[in-house]
Amino acid sequence: MTEPLLEVRGLCKSYDEGRIEALRGVDLSICAGEFLAISGPSGSGKSTLLHLLGGLDFPTSGEVLFRGAKLGTTIDLDDYRSQKLGFIFQAFHLIPTLSVLENVQVPMLALSPCPRNRRDRAEKLLVELGLEHRLRQYPNELSAGERQRVAIGRALANNPEILLADEPTGNLDSVNSAKTMEILKGIQKQRGMTLIVVTHENDVAHSAARQIRLRDGRIEA
Amino acid sequence: MAIGAFVGLVGFSRSFEHEWLRMYESTGTDISVIQRTFLNTSVSESSGEALRKLPMVAQAMPMILNMADLTPEVNALTFGWKADSYELDSLKMVSGRRFRDGAPEVMLGEMLAETLNKKAGDTIEIQGSAFTVTGIYHGGSALEAAAVVMPLDQMQVLGAMDGKVTAFHVRLKPLPAGEDPDHYMKRAVSAIEAALPGLRAVPASEQAHNNQVVQLAHASAWGTSGIALLIGILGIANTMAMSVFERTREIGILRALGWKRWKVLVLIELEAVALGLAGGVLGILAGTGALHLLAALPQTASIVSAGISPLMLLETIGIALLAGLVAGLIPAWRGAHLSPVEALRHD
Numbered sequence: 001m002t003e004p005l006l007e008v009r010g011l012c013k014s015y016d017e018g019r020i021e022a023l024r025g026v027d028l029s030i031c032a033g034e035f036l037a038i039s040g041p042s043g044s045g046k047s048t049l050l051h052l053l054g055g056l057d058f059p060t061s062g063e064v065l066f067r068g069a070k071l072g073t074t075i076d077l078d079d080y081r082s083q084k085l086g087f088i089f090q091a092f093h094l095i096p097t098l099s100v101l102e103n104v105q106v107p108m109l110a111l112s113p114c115p116r117n118r119r120d121r122a123e124k125l126l127v128e129l130g131l132e133h134r135l136r137q138y139p140n141e142l143s144a145g146e147r148q149r150v151a152i153g154r155a156l157a158n159n160p161e162i163l164l165a166d167e168p169t170g171n172l173d174s175v176n177s178a179k180t181m182e183i184l185k186g187i188q189k190q191r192g193m194t195l196i197v198v199t200h201e202n203d204v205a206h207s208a209a210r211q212i213r214l215r216d217g218r219i220e221a
Numbered sequence: 222m223a224i225g226a227f228v229g230l231v232g233f234s235r236s237f238e239h240e241w242l243r244m245y246e247s248t249g250t251d252i253s254v255i256q257r258t259f260l261n262t263s264v265s266e267s268s269g270e271a272l273r274k275l276p277m278v279a280q281a282m283p284m285i286l287n288m289a290d291l292t293p294e295v296n297a298l299t300f301g302w303k304a305d306s307y308e309l310d311s312l313k314m315v316s317g318r319r320f321r322d323g324a325p326e327v328m329l330g331e332m333l334a335e336t337l338n339k340k341a342g343d344t345i346e347i348q349g350s351a352f353t354v355t356g357i358y359h360g361g362s363a364l365e366a367a368a369v370v371m372p373l374d375q376m377q378v379l380g381a382m383d384g385k386v387t388a389f390h391v392r393l394k395p396l397p398a399g400e401d402p403d404h405y406m407k408r409a410v411s412a413i414e415a416a417l418p419g420l421r422a423v424p425a426s427e428q429a430h431n432n433q434v435v436q437l438a439h440a441s442a443w444g445t446s447g448i449a450l451l452i453g454i455l456g457i458a459n460t461m462a463m464s465v466f467e468r469t470r471e472i473g474i475l476r477a478l479g480w481k482r483w484k485v486l487v488l489i490e491l492e493a494v495a496l497g498l499a500g501g502v503l504g505i506l507a508g509t510g511a512l513h514l515l516a517a518l519p520q521t522a523s524i525v526s527a528g529i530s531p532l533m534l535l536e537t538i539g540i541a542l543l544a545g546l547v548a549g550l551i552p553a554w555r556g557a558h559l560s561p562v563e564a565l566r567h568d
Contacts, residue, residue, distance in 0.1 A: 056477055056561045082479020093474045093565065110479040154478070 003068060004029040005161065005194055006053060011062035013048050013217075018060075022048040024217040025062070032161070035188050035195045037208030044214040046198040047166055053196065054087060054164045055080045082110040086155030088184075090167035092147045094139040100126065100150050101135045107157040125153040129183065145176030152183060162194040163187070169204055181207055223446070223453025224501045224541050228508020230442035232529045233515060238435045240364040245425035247361025248308040251406070254281070254389040254413060257421050263385040264420060271416050272389055277409050279394045282306040283386035285376040289347050289369060297333050298368040299347070301376025307392060312365065317341025317356025322372045327352045331359050332366040347371075348379050363516075391422070450544060453500065457548035461493045465556040472556050473564025482557040489553035490546060497545020498538070505529075505537055 008028040014021045022045045030036055038046050051057045052064055055077040064071045071080060081087075086107075094103050104122035126135060129149045139147055148168065155163055165184065169177035181204055188195040197204060205211050213220045245253075254272065256264055264283075272281035285301035302308055304322045312328070318341075320326035327347070329339055334357045339345060343354045352371065360366040377383055391413070396405050406424055413422035465472070475485055509529060529537075 051562050054477075056565075078476075078479050078481045080479075081477065085479075087477055089565070093470070093477075095471055095474060106475065107478040110481070110484065158479075 040214035224504020225507035226449035227446035234438035243362035461552035493549025501541025
């Protein structure tokens with residue numbers, strides 16, 4: 001049997017000194033190259049699970065394993081985020097004072113390759129995403145769909161194994177939503193990446209090869 | 222502002238010291254003999270006899286130094302020298318002649334003469350007494366160029382210092398063959414202090430640095446600019462704290478994308494250092510401008526020369542960079558330790 005790429009064991013996360021329990025013992029295995037959608041109503045713990053899978057936060061109990069190694073102990077979270085993951089956020093989270101080309105280079109600065117390689121790679125990614133005419137522009141000069149494509153380019157900057165997308169279509173109209181999902185699925189297939197999407201939209205969830213649904217911090221059967 | 226104050230004040234005190242040193246060098250004084258204590262700054266004129274008897278002393282000239290109000294706006298350093306003092310040889314007469322002992326006569330430095338619009342043959346009133354300007358001279362230092370030089374006896378009358386002088390300026394005999402200059406100086410100092418108990422013999426270079434007026438100028442310059450620097454550091458720290466707060470989400474993005482804490486810390490520190498450097502450059506410009514202004518004002522022209530030394534420029538840049546670094550420490554530490562999740566939620 002193939003070893004899972006990501007494995008979650010008894011994951012719990014509570015806030016406010018235990019008064020709010022966002023996750024209550026989640027167990028999950030995700031294989032390399034899989035397209036998984038995590039859905040559920042607001043407050044079900046979807047984003048918390050994504051943050052823990054992405055090494056942005058620490059669980060209250062339980063563990064997240066990447067290729068069998070525990071995040072935060074065996075694997076440094078910063079290295080994990082910079083080398084293994086690409087994040088796509090609902091609010092895009094582009095840096096407004098940097099150009100499109102510079103925004104895509106930001107994750108590469110964490111690994112410090114040479115500036116020329118950085119620029120060439122960012123430019124190549126943006127051309128692939130159809131943004132070759134927007135390289136020198138700033139995020140506030142772009143449409144919402146274009147901003148999300150820049151965010152996708154940034155997520156791919158360090159050629160990660162996993163793409164984590166938190167409500168990637170939440171701020172987009174239906175046309176751009178469909179286009180964004182098409183791009184993400186295309187990337188997942190072409191590059192064999194693992195794609196994990198958190199969404200409350202049924203269309204997006206149904207487009208995934210596998211779905212899990214969270215309710216009250218637990219995976220629904 | 223802080224760097225401007227530092228450049229202006231410390232530059233002022235250093236140029237003051239530098240002018241003292243130039244004056245000693247131009248007159249050829251090797252040692253200054255003064256009182257040991259700060260409060261009693263006068264020395265008995267009769268000490269000169271004992272000094273002149275010492276085998277290594279070539280000349281020992283009594284002198285008085287004071288500050289005199291010449292007009293409500295202009296005050297000047299005033300030197301009381303004997304008419305045969307070797308120190309007069311360092312002054313080049315531009316017009317007129319030297320003064321004579323016992324006569325109510327003065328010589329003016331050319332800068333002071335220009336400020337007062339006086340020429341040889343004119344009269345000048347000092348402390349209520351009239352003096353004839355016998356000549357205008359060109360001095361080797363800014364201190365001399367804007368000073369009054371008069372007979373020692375006239376200075377003693379003006380300052381109620383009968384039989385007293387401020388110091389003796391000593392010229393040593395040529396260095397004996399084979400003796401190290403430092404050793405010769407130490408030997409001379411010891412001999413003078415042994416011959417005149419209660420008095421201090423200070424090498425001229427040390428006296429330029431250690432004389433009480435220069436030390437007071439240094440202390441007040443460093444004290445005032447230290448306070449200004451502290452205020453400047455707090456200003457940068459406040460700016461950086463605001464910047465970190467306003468860019469909390471941006472920091473969260475960087476951390477989410479895998480930037481390590483130390484990289485975020487370095488980024489914020491670099492900004493603080495750049496802010497310090499920019500302030501430093503503006504401060505240097507403002508401080509240099511202030512020094513030029515002080516060098517042009519009649520009240521201060523005698524003790525300030527315009528411009529700052531390369532060493533002071535480097536020191537100032539160093540202080541500006543250090544101020545930025547120190548000011549950025551706490552904001553940088555706070556920024557680097559933000560939780561990525563909390564930072565991304567920040568509005």
